[in-house]
Amino acid sequence: MQRFNRRQFLQIAGLSGSSLLLGGCGSDLFAGVVGQVTEPLNQRLEELLLNPQKPVPELPVSQIEPDKLIVNSFDFTPMIDPVKYRLTIDGEVNHPMQLSLNELYKLPLTSVVMRHVCVEGWAAIVQWGGVRLRDLIQLAQPKDTVCYVYFQSADGYYESWDLRSCLHPQTLMAYQKNGEQLPIDNGAPLRLAAPIKLGYKHSKWVTRIMLTSNLLPSRGYWEDRGYEWFAGL
């Protein structure tokens, strides 16, 4: 595992304005096996209609609804020692990494006020703050075969996303909620947050981000129980 070094930090600063090439899954992501066999037609359309790189209009800070975000965990709340915590980024990448929280905190901080929508029938406007997932992916340098990203969580939850949605400028690995340190129940030390997908796509307590060319048979905790995979908002 390669540790995070100074040159890589500078790389982010220098590259933050540029776009990352999507390799083989850019314009015809859904021309592949997933689009034609695994996913129903409506999800292909959903992907085609959504422009993932266009920022979702931001909501004002005055509209944050601190009491409306309901803690929703399928099982237990894992206790993670913040000193020992490492975020693993691996898979089909040139630079697999293990990042400490201090290393993550040194990366550019982005805050986005967005609506969190749970399929169970509630929503809340939340401000999430953290590292852009695209910056982390850029640091790991995915091989051009990569089309999907898997997220592993400390409570056994797992998720998979399409690469384009991971590269969206408002897709965050968040460590702040409403301007304060992320509470344990909401996924501390690190959770996914993005205004482009339903709540169950936003893995809490993420410990591993794995980049891959293929969607594995286990696509996500709720997806494997019948929920939609793309789950776009």
Ligand SMILES: Nc1nc2c(c(=O)[nH]1)N[C@H]1C(S)=C(S)[C@@H](COP(=O)(O)O)O[C@H]1N2
């Ligand atoms: N690791 C993990 N992440 C998870 C879940 C979970 O049970 N475990 N539940 C998901 C669901 S269904 C929702 S709506 C949101 C809820 O986030 P919150 O508990 O911070 O409100 O987390 C998502 N991420």
Ligand SMILES: [Mo]
């Ligand atoms: Mo949810």
